[in-house]
Amino acid sequence: MVIELGLSGFAAVVLAGGRGSRLGGFDKASIEVDGRTLLEHALDAVVDAGEVVVVGHQVPTERPVTFVVEEPRYGGPAAGLLTGRDVLLRTFPTIAVLAVDMPRLTPGTFRRLHEAAVGHEGAVLADGAGRRQLAFVVETARLDAVRPDHEGQHGLSVRALLEPLDLVEVAPAGGEARDIDTWSDLRDVASEGPSLE
Template sequence: MTEPELTSFCAVVLAGGRAARLGGSDKASIEVHGRTLLERGLDAVVDAAEVVVVGAPVPTERPVTFVREDPAFGGPVAGLLTGRDRLLRRTPTLAVLAVDMPFLTPATFRRLHAAAVGHDGAVLTDPDGRRQLALVVDTARLDRVRPAPEEEHGASLRSLLAPLDLVDVAPVGDEHRDVDTWADLRDVAE
């Protein structure tokens, strides 16, 4: 059996947070198994037609566009929508991921795309069913639920996505894990 053809998509990598529980360290530059979290995130969306990274610009092996939300540190909704606005291409779906999820792979996003068929999108969960910041969403539907610009900063991602029909997708292996603390980093690096 062959894999279904992947719909063209763009991606937004959220890499501009404060990393308060990591003492303000730049999460994107933290290495896990010899690759930075940003490199791992870009590897996960290698199938994307275009990638925007919301965060400080750093050298990458792959051409990407860097952008910062204004004002800075506006949270995931401000980052997501800033990244969305910076995309040059218009594709049916948009992949969104937090830079601190080192075990996401292209297969993760292929599964999310497959699960999203007939819905507004799909989101990865942890083993307990809690949604993680790794999802695909119908670009036009996201645009329709977008809040006013003055409401983006500090807005809840849960509130933004609530009107959308998103399918929960269970993780395979450790793909749901993230790095929020030094203990998390130690655990994922083992």
């Protein structure tokens, strides 16, 4: 089965866990860019989603979301994604996945990814060097089909998890591929200003 247009909505999983080691252990989700936290930016980017799960510590949010801590703890982004998928209350044809540290993603990003995924099993944002970003959409049934057992999730990379799937790569528009791993990254992103959708 491959993705078709006319989806009856999609779910979203925001990856907001991790240790933030390059930020001195600071919680990335609470960092502010343009007067909003990175988590608020992420939730804005998936405003079209029918259900949202945030993998990370619970904080107040403007829209209803489900919070969960990845299992195993600090097991990596693939473990976070699969933990988030497991707590979805409903089943959607596709799941949008994004890292909380990419404040230039917009609803338009995920509309483009869904459009590009038609005829494939998903689509992923890939920068000019071909590096796949933690911003993609994937067919739920195919993700379920390739997931490892619980023990196999620990330390598994998202790239390895998605390797068997037919994902089309989509070039970023503007600063969509920018992420914040260091305080220097934060200064650079803030100085560029917000993306225009």
